[in-house]
Amino acid sequence: xxxxxxxxxxxxxxxxxxxxxxxxxxxxxxxxxxxxxxxxxxxxxxxxxxxxxxxxxxxxxxxxxxxxxxxxxxxxxxxxxxxxxxxxxxxxxxxxxxxxxxxxxxxxxxxxxxxxxxxxxxxxxxxxxxxxxxxxxxx
Numbered sequence: 520x521x522x523x524x525x526x527x528x529x530x531x532x533x534x535x536x537x538x539x540x541x542x543x544x545x546x547x548x549x550x551x552x553x554x555x556x557x558x559x560x561x562x563x564x565x566x567x568x569x570x571x572x573x574x575x576x577x578x579x580x581x582x583x584x585x586x587x588x589x590x591x592x593x594x595x596x597x598x599x600x601x602x603x604x605x606x607x608x609x610x611x612x613x614x615x616x617x618x619x620x621x622x623x624x625x626x627x628x629x630x631x632x633x634x635x636x637x638x639x640x641x642x643x644x645x646x647x648x649x650x651x652x653x654x655x656x657x658x
Contacts (some may be wrong), residue, residue, distance in 0.1 A: 582641065586616045 528551055529539060539551060545562040549569045552558060560572050594608045596602055617628040623624050633639075 583618060584618075586613065586618075589613060 525571050532551075533539065540547065547568060550558060551571050563570070567612070591607050596606055617624040619625050619628060635656065637654060637656050639652055639654055
């Protein structure tokens, strides 16, 4: 398991020949951004430029949207008669995740875990290189 920061991404990209641009520009080959809104999609050159976000596809670019998409996929897959033998349950490859602003998730969270458990909290909408994460013990 590892944590990747913007500095690590930058060092990997520079090691393979990319140069970091210090000013905002629409002239790039690869653009690594924190959010989809940082890309001027009207000037984006499909086939010539790469961005780490997909226009209009937020369900893959935020943790909570990805989690919800994977949950939906899992629920649909579980109801199928002929599920792929390679099917991997969500809890085997994604850390247990709860949306505490939703009553069902909040109730499950409080009813499942016992005092002394250590949790990592990532507030929704904050994505500044892990600076917004915090730990808490017990519930």
